[in-house]
Amino acid sequence: MTDVHPPTSVLFALLADARLPTGGHTQSAGLEPALLAGLSVADVPGYVGGRLATVTRTEAAVAVVARHVVTADPDERVAGLRAVWEAWAARTPAPALRETSQRLGRGYLRLAHRLWGAHPAVVALDAAVVAERTRLAASVPVLTGPVGRSDRAQPPRPLVLGVVGACVGLDARQVAQLVGYDDVQTIASATLKLAPVDPAEATGWVVAAAPTVEAMAAGVAHLTDPGDIPASGAPLLEEWAQQHARRTERLFSA
Amino acid sequence: MRTTVEVERAGDRVRCVLRAGHLAPRVLTQDDRGVTVALVATGALLLGGDHVHVDVRVGDGVALELVETSGTVAYHGRGRAASWAADVHVGRGASLVWDALPFVVSDGADVTRTTSVHVHDEGAALLRETLVLGRDGQRGGLLRSATRAVVGGRDLLVEELDLTGPHIAPGVLGDARVVDSVLLAGRRSVAADGGGARDDETRGLVVLDLHGPGALARAVGTAAHVADVGPLVTRWRSALPTPDAAPPLDPETSTDAPGTPAGTDDRSTTCMSPTT
Numbered sequence: 001m002t003d004v005h006p007p008t009s010v011l012f013a014l015l016a017d018a019r020l021p022t023g024g025h026t027q028s029a030g031l032e033p034a035l036l037a038g039l040s041v042a043d044v045p046g047y048v049g050g051r052l053a054t055v056t057r058t059e060a061a062v063a064v065v066a067r068h069v070v071t072a073d074p075d076e077r078v079a080g081l082r083a084v085w086e087a088w089a090a091r092t093p094a095p096a097l098r099e100t101s102q103r104l105g106r107g108y109l110r111l112a113h114r115l116w117g118a119h120p121a122v123v124a125l126d127a128a129v130v131a132e133r134t135r136l137a138a139s140v141p142v143l144t145g146p147v148g149r150s151d152r153a154q155p156p157r158p159l160v161l162g163v164v165g166a167c168v169g170l171d172a173r174q175v176a177q178l179v180g181y182d183d184v185q186t187i188a189s190a191t192l193k194l195a196p197v198d199p200a201e202a203t204g205w206v207v208a209a210a211p212t213v214e215a216m217a218a219g220v221a222h223l224t225d226p227g228d229i230p231a232s233g234a235p236l237l238e239e240w241a242q243q244h245a246r247r248t249e250r251l252f253s254a
Numbered sequence: 255m256r257t258t259v260e261v262e263r264a265g266d267r268v269r270c271v272l273r274a275g276h277l278a279p280r281v282l283t284q285d286d287r288g289v290t291v292a293l294v295a296t297g298a299l300l301l302g303g304d305h306v307h308v309d310v311r312v313g314d315g316v317a318l319e320l321v322e323t324s325g326t327v328a329y330h331g332r333g334r335a336a337s338w339a340a341d342v343h344v345g346r347g348a349s350l351v352w353d354a355l356p357f358v359v360s361d362g363a364d365v366t367r368t369t370s371v372h373v374h375d376e377g378a379a380l381l382r383e384t385l386v387l388g389r390d391g392q393r394g395g396l397l398r399s400a401t402r403a404v405v406g407g408r409d410l411l412v413e414e415l416d417l418t419g420p421h422i423a424p425g426v427l428g429d430a431r432v433v434d435s436v437l438l439a440g441r442r443s444v445a446a447d448g449g450g451a452r453d454d455e456t457r458g459l460v461v462l463d464l465h466g467p468g469a470l471a472r473a474v475g476t477a478a479h480v481a482d483v484g485p486l487v488t489r490w491r492s493a494l495p496t497p498d499a500a501p502p503l504d505p506e507t508s509t510d511a512p513g514t515p516a517g518t519d520d521r522s523t524t525c526m527s528p529t530t
Contacts, residue, residue, distance in 0.1 A: 034425060043424045050423025053416075089465035090409035098465060152465075231400075231412040235433055235474045237425040239460040 011168040015161075016181055018189070022107035027100070028190030028252035029183050030237055033244035037236075041195045048184050048209050052216050054234040055097070059158045060179035061220040061229040062088045064172045066162025068224045070121035077124035080226075081159065082131060087226035088156050094238035096245035100254040101156040108160040116167035125163045129155055176217035184209045190252060257306070259320065261289050262313025276306040287497045288317030288349075295324065300365065302331030306338045310352075312377070314345040315497045325355035325384075328395065330362030339368040344377040344440070349494040353436075353487050356384040359417075363395030371439055375406030375467075378440035378494045382487055387417060387431040394431060403439045403468065410439055410466045427474065435472040436483045441493040443469035459483060 018024055031039075034047055062084060069080030092098045112122050133153035158179060165175040188202040223229060244254060255275035262269055268289055272279040277293040284290070293308070300306060312318045328336055338357070344350050359365055373379050383401075387394025397417040403410040421427040443463060458481040462470045469490075473481030 030425065039424050047424045050420070050425040053420050053423065054426055086409055087412070090412045093411055093413065093462045093464055093470050095463050231414045232416055233413045234426045235415070235472055236428055236430070238462065239472070239474065240425070242460050242462070 008169045008171075008174070012170060012174055012178065015164065015168070015170075015178055016185075018185070020111070022111060023104055024107075024182070024186065026253040027104070027186050028194070028254065029186040030241055030244075030254065031187050031190045032194055032250060032252045033240035033247075033254075034237075035194055036247075037240050037243070041191065041197060044187065044191055045205050045208060048187055048205060049212060050234060051183055051187075051237070052180060052209070052212050054232040055092075055237060056180060056183045057216050057220060057230055057232060058088075058091050059101075059183075060176040060216060061223050062091075062156070062158035063162040063165065063175045063179050064220050064223050065226055065229060066159045067165045067170070067172060067175050068162075070124050070163055070166045072224075074120065077120070078127045078131065081125055081128040081155075081163075083226040084162075084229075085128065085132065085155060085159055087229045088159065091229060091231040092156075093233070094241050096241040096254065097238065098156070099245070100241070101158070102152075102154040103253075104157040105155045105160045108157060108164060109155060112160060112164050112167065116164070119167045121163045121166040125155060125160065129153060171221075172223075173217050173221040176220050177213060180213035180216050181206075184213060193251060255307075257293065257308045258311075259291055259293075259309070259318070260311040260313070261291075261316045261318050262311075263315050268316055275308070276300075276304060277308060282321065288319070290319040290321060292321050292323055295326070298329070299326050300328040300336040300338060300363070302329075302334030302336055302364075304336045306336075308340045310340065310342045310350065312342075312344045312348040312350050314374075315347045316345070317349045317494070317497050318351075320350070320352040320354075322355045325358060327358045327360060327389070328363035328365045328397075329360050331364050331395070332362070335364040335366065337366045337368070340370065342369070342371045342379060342381070344371070344373045344379045346374040346376045347495055347497055348374070348377045349497070350379040350381070351487075351491060351494065352380070353382045354384065356386050358386040358389055359395045359397045360389050361392045361395055363397075365395065365397050367397065367399040369399075369401045371401075371403040371437075373403070373405045373440040375440070376495070378438070379403075380436065380438050380487065380490055380494060382434075382436045382483065384432070384434045385415070385417070401437070403437060405440050405467055408466055410464055410468045411437065411470060430474045430476055432475045432481065433472065434475070434481055434483050435470060436487050436490065437468065437470050438490045438493065439468040441490075441495075442467055443471075443490060443493065459486065461486070 039047060066084045069084060070077050116122050136153050162175055184206050188206050191197050191202050192199055257275035257277040258273035259279045260271040270289055274296060276296060276299055278296050280292045280294055282290045282292050371379055385399060399415045401411060401413045459471055459473045464470060471483045471486040473483050475481035
């Protein structure tokens with residue numbers, strides 16, 4: 001077996017590509033509920049900045065720390081991933097946002113199993129999922145809220161993304177950039193489906209946000225401790241996400 | 255100067271240790287299951303350079319309710335920052351209700367608020383927080399508010415609200431000036447099946463069932479009276495554990511409960527409750 005690692009910049013592009021089969025096309029990064037709540041198209045760049053300062057920064061930090069723990073001490077990988085998972089859950093108070101992230105995580109995990117299933121980082125993640133499922137089963141019915149809406153033992157997207165980043169050799173900053181870029185591009189492309197906007201203008205928003213994405217990534221890339229993951233909340237985003245989860249007529253799932 | 259409110263079971267009584275700082279604790283009512291304590295400001299609060307620290311410890315099997323007699327206004331700091339910190343521990347079978355009054359951040363104030371809550375997995379806490387940016391006609395000063403709630407050793411909620419400028423972004427707070435919230439830690443919310451939550455959301459409330467045993471209800475608005483989580487405070491009280499009554503009290507010592515002054519103004523008082 002040849003053990004040749006392709007240049008990470010190509011795989012970085014692969015992971016940032018909307019054609020990656022992980023279900024990203026179902027997402028608007030909260031833009032659809034935001035527009036329904038009265039956000040104007042002119043406010044979209046501000047909305048991008050608001051997310052990068054709050055929920056997206058947290059998500060990027062979760063991915064960074066997840067990547068760190070699976071590339072560090074092998075004996076600590078499973079416990080480390082579980083600690084990052086708990087940190088994510090405590091910093092994501094809106095159940096609609098947790099469920100969306102876990103649904104997306106499932107898509108990335110399926111891909112990770114097919115492409116890098118034997119990688120120690122994926123093996124550690126599988127063990128963390130089993131441990132979490134066991135913990136949740138033991139705490140039923142005390143901890144179960146609404147039953148059946150989602151699999152609470154499903155790892156969230158940034159946790160899996162950090163693991164995938166480790167599999168393909170991305171560094172911490174690239175993992176954070178990936179999360180930030182994906183969020184901005186998701187918003188820009190969703191806008192095209194929800195409002196009359198010139199695609200070049202929407203792409204211009206992504207270009208304009210690039211320095212903010214870079215700064216956000218640089219600000220979280222050094223993190224290694226789950227307890228240090230930032231937790232800046234965005235009350236309106238959370239409110240809109242909850243409302244959207246109950247809508248029957250919607251273009252994007254979140 | 256730390257304000258301390260410690261209540262614990264001592265045989266058939268509830269014993270309290272009360273120490274005054276910027277806030278002075280005063281026992282309002284007490285019985286064999288729990289105590290209601292008022293927190294009274296001992297001077298103008300908050301001024302620049304003020305650092306308020308409140309320690310609350312609720313021992314196993316005791317119910318404590320903290321009440322405030324007035325909201326808190328963080329005044330123009332004249333260039334000096336201020337802070338407000340609460341450190342809360344709730345024991346096994348114990349409960350805390352702290353239905354705090356609004357915390358108003360005036361123009362020119364620079365305030366850091368920290369709320370740390372540790373709850374035993376068989377205890378529960380209900381904490382209200384109403385943040386208001388600016389007094390009438392003001393945009394408000396700088397406020398960073400951090401909350402960490404831990405139940406049974408696991409993080410339930412870790413949240414920071416950075417209201418120092420970037421919060422005006424759409425999706426964070428936009429043009430809202432009030433964030434009214436109540437946190438239930440240690441118990442699932444009563445209407446976790448979504449029925450009641452849906453009704454609440456039509457009134458501008460959002461109920462977030464957290465990943466562990468707890469929930470956060472929040473209303474974001476442009477003025478304090480627009481959105482109000484008060485109804486949730488009332489409803490979620492019923493989810494709290496009810497401590498078992500201690501053995502019957504000696505009739506002689508059970509009569510002087512209400513209104514007992516917690517002590518003189520030396521800012522350090524220990525009371526036994528009921529007073530013997």
